[in-house]
Amino acid sequence: MTLVLEQLLNGVQLGVMLFMLAAGLTLIFGIMGVINLAHGSLFMVGAYAAAVTAAQTGSFLLALVAGLAAAGVLGMVIEFVVLRRLYARDHLDQVLATFGLILFFNQSIILIFGRQPMFVNIPPAFQGAVELLPGVPYPIYRLVIIAVGILVALGLWVLITRTRIGMLVRAGATNREMVRALGVDIRLLYTVVFGLGALLAGLAGIMAGPLTSVQVGMGEQILILTFVVVVIGGIGSVRGAVFGALLVGVVDTMLRAFLPGFLRTMMAGSEADALGAGLSSMGVYLLMALVLLLRPKGLFPAHG
Amino acid sequence: MTTKTLIRSLAMAAALAAAPAMAQTPVKIGLVTTLSGPGGYIGADIRDGFQIAIDMEGGRLGGIPVQLLVEDDGFNPGKGKQVVEKFLKTERIKLVTGIVFSNIAGAAVPDVLDEGAIYVSPNAGPSNFAGKECHKNYFVVSWQNDSLHESAGKAVQDLGYKRAFILAPNYQAGRDALTGFKRFFKGEIAGEVYTRLDQTDYAAEMAQIRAANPDVVFQFHPGGLGITFLRQYQQAGLAGAIPMVVAAPSMDLTTMNSVGDSAVGVRLTSHWFHDFDNPTSKKFVEEFQKKFNRLPTFYASQSFDTALAIGAALKGTNGNVNNTDAFRTAMLKAEFQSVRGPFRFGPNQHPIQDWWAGEIVRGPDGKPMMKSGARVMSNHGDAYAADCKL
Numbered sequence: 093m094t095l096v097l098e099q100l101l102n103g104v105q106l107g108v109m110l111f112m113l114a115a116g117l118t119l120i121f122g123i124m125g126v127i128n129l130a131h132g133s134l135f136m137v138g139a140y141a142a143a144v145t146a147a148q149t150g151s152f153l154l155a156l157v158a159g160l161a162a163a164g165v166l167g168m169v170i171e172f173v174v175l176r177r178l179y180a181r182d183h184l185d186q187v188l189a190t191f192g193l194i195l196f197f198n199q200s201i202i203l204i205f206g207r208q209p210m211f212v213n214i215p216p217a218f219q220g221a222v223e224l225l226p227g228v229p230y231p232i233y234r235l236v237i238i239a240v241g242i243l244v245a246l247g248l249w250v251l252i253t254r255t256r257i258g259m260l261v262r263a264g265a266t267n268r269e270m271v272r273a274l275g276v277d278i279r280l281l282y283t284v285v286f287g288l289g290a291l292l293a294g295l296a297g298i299m300a301g302p303l304t305s306v307q308v309g310m311g312e313q314i315l316i317l318t319f320v321v322v323v324i325g326g327i328g329s330v331r332g333a334v335f336g337a338l339l340v341g342v343v344d345t346m347l348r349a350f351l352p353g354f355l356r357t358m359m360a361g362s363e364a365d366a367l368g369a370g371l372s373s374m375g376v377y378l379l380m381a382l383v384l385l386l387r388p389k390g391l392f393p394a395h396g
Numbered sequence: 397m398t399t400k401t402l403i404r405s406l407a408m409a410a411a412l413a414a415a416p417a418m419a420q421t422p423v424k425i426g427l428v429t430t431l432s433g434p435g436g437y438i439g440a441d442i443r444d445g446f447q448i449a450i451d452m453e454g455g456r457l458g459g460i461p462v463q464l465l466v467e468d469d470g471f472n473p474g475k476g477k478q479v480v481e482k483f484l485k486t487e488r489i490k491l492v493t494g495i496v497f498s499n500i501a502g503a504a505v506p507d508v509l510d511e512g513a514i515y516v517s518p519n520a521g522p523s524n525f526a527g528k529e530c531h532k533n534y535f536v537v538s539w540q541n542d543s544l545h546e547s548a549g550k551a552v553q554d555l556g557y558k559r560a561f562i563l564a565p566n567y568q569a570g571r572d573a574l575t576g577f578k579r580f581f582k583g584e585i586a587g588e589v590y591t592r593l594d595q596t597d598y599a600a601e602m603a604q605i606r607a608a609n610p611d612v613v614f615q616f617h618p619g620g621l622g623i624t625f626l627r628q629y630q631q632a633g634l635a636g637a638i639p640m641v642v643a644a645p646s647m648d649l650t651t652m653n654s655v656g657d658s659a660v661g662v663r664l665t666s667h668w669f670h671d672f673d674n675p676t677s678k679k680f681v682e683e684f685q686k687k688f689n690r691l692p693t694f695y696a697s698q699s700f701d702t703a704l705a706i707g708a709a710l711k712g713t714n715g716n717v718n719n720t721d722a723f724r725t726a727m728l729k730a731e732f733q734s735v736r737g738p739f740r741f742g743p744n745q746h747p748i749q750d751w752w753a754g755e756i757v758r759g760p761d762g763k764p765m766m767k768s769g770a771r772v773m774s775n776h777g778d779a780y781a782a783d784c785k786l
Contacts, residue, residue: 095607102599207436209620211654214631221633231631234599303631304596305624313594349600352589369566369590 107341108241116289122328132311138294167290326390458711
């Protein structure tokens with residue numbers, strides 16, 4: 093039972109990480125109509141900027157600032173230099189351009205930092221573990237990630253439902269042309285939304301750094317899951333991103349943790365292992381297919 | 397780096413050619429290895445280990461002048477095949493070595509053998525080339541893949557652990573690792589988990605390990621995967637609680653330095669440690685450190701041994717690599733002093749050697765340090781030799 097609880101927390105923590113990426117991706121996709129494959133690169137750049145700063149200064153706070161700044165600024169530069177020229181084009185052109193950006197950023201990182209992965213230490217304040225229940229120690233840092241994710245979700249909720257810019261974002265997600273027709277400076281809105289998305293991706297990268305290794309290609313690994321989250325949650329919907337991310341995080345972790353053991357009770361060891369490993373890596377995609385079958389626009393569609 | 401070595405080899409070749417006393421043209425040796433990607437440091441050590449052997453003899457191996465050509469396979473089997481093709485067809489090389497990864501060896505080695513050339517492996521020893529498909533021109537100086545993990549299984553057995561939790565990535569080498577481990581560990585398997593090869597977060601596995609509460613954890617996660625695994629093992633608070641035993645590739649000196657304190661207390665098995673007290677090994681470590689300003693990993697030692705083995709065969713044939721049968725006879729005698737101590741080839745031309753325990757301890761400077769221990773296995777061959785009919 094305690095194991096289930098611990099795995100549930102692991103699932104939520106993965107979900108929170110996915111949410112920070114998916115929120116930006118879904119807003120960019122929903123409002124600007126752009127498929128941004130380079131979202132994972134912003135995740136990577138945030139992680140690298142934080143890792144380098146942490147290594148140089150030893151301060152996690154400075155690393156946080158540097159990572160956020162690098163990802164946010166880079167996001168706005170990408171929007172201004174590359175994407176602005178592509179809004180009128182079809183999705184294929186955007187996919188090509190942003191895929192090119194992935195290659196560009198990966199090679200740049202290799203040139204600057206080399207291929208060896210970098211490692212970031214967990215900030216001293218968050219090291220160690222707390223006993224949530226007797227006999228179930230849980231790393232403090234992972235709890236911090238969950239807390240940061242909840243704060244980000246609340247912040248986004250306030251931003252989107254309570255502020256003027258949020259109103260424009262909602263309007264943009266529902267009907268882009270109408271917002272433009274009403275005289276809103278849509279170009280500025282686009283840059284802001286893209287910058288915000290990049291900021292969140294960078295934040296996710298910074299948080300992921302101390303858990304995993306900071307390396308080239310780290311963004312692409314998680315980007316695929318992020319797209320699954322966006323599709324499940326409904327394109328353009330931040331609420332969908334919250335629930336989609338939690339669902340994907342928990343389902344993925346639970347399948348990985350319990351499916352092989354469950355199968356082993358029913359069939360021979362080696363077959364159960366092979367099937368379990370296969371099914372658990374397929375699990376979230378099966379989930380996506382199921383959601384698409386029942387609700388083709390995702391769980392919380394943004395467009396009416 | 398590649399170009400530098402190439403230029404160095406060329407300069408050396410030029411110097412040799414300029415010396416009028418040497419009438420013999422140098423024997424060309426092609427070294428194709430992985431110099432890029434997360435495993436790039438392994439290829440660099442294999443290249444440098446081989447080069448040291450040549451340098452120590454002043455540009456010769458076994459008294460025969462040699463010319464080393466180094467190429468990167470880019471961690472890509474297709475690229476590896478191309479490089480080998482170039483070595484064989486354009487450079488007319490008869491002696492190839494260097495491959496790190498079994499999947500690249502699987503693609504490139506058959507090309508070498510089909511061409512009637514000789515391949516001497518300084519690292520990868522996949523099971524399919526060790527059994528039925530063994531070949532008279534294929535030699536392995538390092539180990540057969542399984543024996544790495546068999547020695548770890550034996551070590552865990554000898555340490556008296558009863559319940560082991562074992563993990564490896566879900567691919568051929570990972571499954572071989574767990575098979576090899578279980579061949580010699582006779583206790584109970586408390587849990588057997590296959591991770592994903594692209595996995596970066598092992599939180600779910602850590603929770604499973606804690607819940608299973610085994611006596612010991614055995615894991616095979618080479619390179620970057622292992623570094624992440626060990627760090628999270630410590631973050632989950634398991635590092636002090638449940639001992640870990642691994643095989644050499646999951647804990648080389650580079651891994652140890654990357655994970656720092658998380659490595660302390662980890663036990664491992666290997667066929668060579670840099671603190672071995674025999675003259676060849678001491679000389680090798682000293683020369684390597686002097687030239688490259690770092691300690692050699694066991695990969696470098698294997699490559700050094702490979703160069704010595706080739707040197708012995710060159711000496712026996714007076715540098716004639718075209719008569720492969722004579723070369724093979726000379727090679728199989730293994731008339732060289734290995735850095736590991738006793739070394740000989742088994743019937744499938746894979747090593748028969750001793751395996752040793754080791755441990756990561758805190759050194760006098762407070763940093764983690766690798767220390768060799770007792771012998772785990774003597775004259776150990778591999779499980780596939782019986783299927784090889786040569």
